[in-house]
Amino acid sequence: MTTRTLPPKCGAYNVAEEWMEGEPFSWERVHPVFSWYQTGNVNMAYECVDRHVEEGKGDKIALHYFTESEEETYTYKELQQEVNRWSNVLKAHGVKKGDFVFVFLPKHPYCHIAMLAAIKIGAVVGPLFEAFMEEAVKDRINDCDGEYLITDLKFLDRVNRDEIPSLKTVFTTDFELAGSDVSITKEAAEADDTADTVWVDLDDGLNIHYTSGSTGKPKGIIHAHRNMIQQYQTGRWVLDLKEGDVYWCTAHPGWVTGTVYGVFAPLLNGVTTVIHGSRFSAKSWYQVLEQAKVSVWYSAPTAYRMLMAEGDKTLNKYNLYSLRHILSVGEPLNPEVIHWGERTLNLRIHDTWWMTETGAQLVANLPTRTIKPGSMGRPIPGIEVAVLDDNGEILPAGKTGHLAIKSSWPSLMKEVWKNQEKFNSYFPYGPEWYIAGDLAYLDEDGYVFFQGRSDDMINSSGERIGPFEVESKLIEHEAVKEVGVIGKPDPVRGEIVKAFIALNPGYDGSEELLEEIRLFVRKGLAAHVAPKEIEVVEELPKTQISGKVLRRELKKRDTEKAG
Numbered sequence: 320m321t322t323r324t325l326p327p328k329c330g331a332y333n334v335a336e337e338w339m340e341g342e343p344f345s346w347e348r349v350h351p352v353f354s355w356y357q358t359g360n361v362n363m364a365y366e367c368v369d370r371h372v373e374e375g376k377g378d379k380i381a382l383h384y385f386t387e388s389e390e391e392t393y394t395y396k397e398l399q400q401e402v403n404r405w406s407n408v409l410k411a412h413g414v415k416k417g418d419f420v421f422v423f424l425p426k427h428p429y430c431h432i433a434m435l436a437a438i439k440i441g442a443v444v445g446p447l448f449e450a451f452m453e454e455a456v457k458d459r460i461n462d463c464d465g466e467y468l469i470t471d472l473k474f475l476d477r478v479n480r481d482e483i484p485s486l487k488t489v490f491t492t493d494f495e496l497a498g499s500d501v502s503i504t505k506e507a508a509e510a511d512d513t514a515d516t517v518w519v520d521l522d523d524g525l526n527i528h529y530t531s532g533s534t535g536k537p538k539g540i541i542h543a544h545r546n547m548i549q550q551y552q553t554g555r556w557v558l559d560l561k562e563g564d565v566y567w568c569t570a571h572p573g574w575v576t577g578t579v580y581g582v583f584a585p586l587l588n589g590v591t592t593v594i595h596g597s598r599f600s601a602k603s604w605y606q607v608l609e610q611a612k613v614s615v616w617y618s619a620p621t622a623y624r625m626l627m628a629e630g631d632k633t634l635n636k637y638n639l640y641s642l643r644h645i646l647s648v649g650e651p652l653n654p655e656v657i658h659w660g661e662r663t664l665n666l667r668i669h670d671t672w673w674m675t676e677t678g679a680q681l682v683a684n685l686p687t688r689t690i691k692p693g694s695m696g697r698p699i700p701g702i703e704v705a706v707l708d709d710n711g712e713i714l715p716a717g718k719t720g721h722l723a724i725k726s727s728w729p730s731l732m733k734e735v736w737k738n739q740e741k742f743n744s745y746f747p748y749g750p751e752w753y754i755a756g757d758l759a760y761l762d763e764d765g766y767v768f769f770q771g772r773s774d775d776m777i778n779s780s781g782e783r784i785g786p787f788e789v790e791s792k793l794i795e796h797e798a799v800k801e802v803g804v805i806g807k808p809d810p811v812r813g814e815i816v817k818a819f820i821a822l823n824p825g826y827d828g829s830e831e832l833l834e835e836i837r838l839f840v841r842k843g844l845a846a847h848v849a850p851k852e853i854e855v856v857e858e859l860p861k862t863q864i865s866g867k868v869l870r871r872e873l874k875k876r877d878t879e880k881a882g
């Protein structure tokens with residue numbers, strides 16, 4: 320049995336060595352870590368890659384890639400050379416500082432290389448989730464008139480170029496190509512492996528992630544190079560990354576976790592990052608943990624619940640002794656999962672809380688702190704949180720209200736692309752408090768307990784889904800007259816997407832039709848947003864004045880029905 324009898328051999332935690340509980344902390348303390356503190360030259364790609372090579376760590380493994388049949392590594396030196404080659408190709412095709420470069424690739428070292436190459440020449444990178452289908456891709460690139468896309472032939476048929484007029488150049492990672500696209504791998508093979516870094520300002524754009532709210536199309540959240548301050552430091556204190564660590568973040572860079580804690584934070588800390596290219600299965604995940612000797616692992620509650628459901632028998636077939644620190648993000652981490660981790664791996668799973676907009680972790684269970692199962696932890700050093708009532712007044716411990724963060728912190732979003740109004744909406748009570756949209760309470764010790772969202776946003780398997788985007792797709796189907804989409808509680812995925820639809824005359828609610836509608840969303844937008852459940856209703860509840868569908872009412876009825 321894989322029961323640990325000894326505590327993990329990790330020595331002291333970084334945070335314990337550098338900060339005393341209760342001591343004030345200023346982010347400026349982190350600045351001297353970066354080369355720009357001395358040189359004034361800023362670039363995230365430089366801090367992630369080049370500086371490690373310059374500091375003599377070129378032979379260390381930066382990326383360790385696995386699938387069920389392949390294994391590949393890149394040292395920091397090899398990563399640097401590859402990033403340089405790719406950035407030379409991008410530059411040769413006109414990419415320059417401030418341009419948007421979308422990256423639509425599977426989990427693979429190429430995804431890391433593409434992102435870093437774009438960043439190295441000052442472009443703003445837009446990683447797209449690998450499961451996005453045509454409309455999701457189109458909406459995002461069109462919103463910011465993206466001119467460049469790096470993708471591969473397998474994904475290319477989900478890029479409808481006729482409907483993305485701004486797109487100038489499509490780079491693909493396939494060696495052989497027909498047509499006018501650029502094979503970035505082929506040109507890179509012939510390109511110089513040295514390249515100049517384009518120095519930028521700390522507040523220049525670094526990456527854009529589209530994210531859902533409860534209304535309207537996804538919004539482009541733009542982050543700046545300044546984020547590295549908090550991303551490095553949380554990598555150090557929350558993930559507890561150290562020189563010898565092998566670290567695996569299971570998220571795809573199309574989600575903010577996959578970018579910040581899958582690409583930036585581990586590279587900033589100079590550790591080895593594992594990339595797993597195959598689909599989820601308990602067997603393949605345990606195999607990666609064993610084979611790569613993963614020491615620090617960051618995933619999401621749904622994945623842990625799926626592993627838990629697979630049973631101890633599978634887990635016990637693997638040697639997971641290298642693991643010393645496990646973390647979770649994206650959705651509520653139920654105490655049952657923490658207990659599973661303790662029982663099977665003798666490790667506590669540390670919850671962390673943040674959002675696309677916040678750019679890095681803000682609330683977490685630091686490795687040195689007591690965990691209260693059911694709580695997301697406490698604000699990390701340098702961060703202050705409060706719970707506010709509807710008037711913006713601070714509530715006492717134990718009272719549920721709006722989770723608020725004292726503004727500002729280094730990795731707070733720089734802007735919402737072309738949408739100042741949306742940006743302002745995060746500060747409804749004035750500039751002092753950023754309002755997350757989450758409901759929570761604090762206990763007497765300052766631990767934060769998540770209580771749900773204050774809007775209609777859906778969280779399925781830790782993936783943030785805007786009901787509006789799904790409704791907009793559903794309504795395009797000829798059979799659908801009206802629609803309302805909600806998140807329905809689910810024991811494994813947290814929530815599933817459920818759609819209520821009223822049909823146009825002449826359509827019945829047959830299983831075939833519902834399956835066709837489901838497929839319509841799967842193929843048009845993405846599999847994870849397609850409603851798992853569809854209920855046909857005569858009419859949808861609406862507000863009297865504006866006639867807007869009342870999702871809240873649908874949710875209430877659904878809960879009552881479930882009993």
Ligand code: PRX
Nearest residue numbers: 648649650651671672673674675695769783
């Ligand atoms: O509702 C919270 C939930 O995920 C939202 C942010 O989603 P996204 O921008 O996609 O970022 C996800 C990962 C950074 C939050 O407003 N959420 C995030 N972490 C937790 C969480 N809910 C409960 N517990 C968490 N630890």
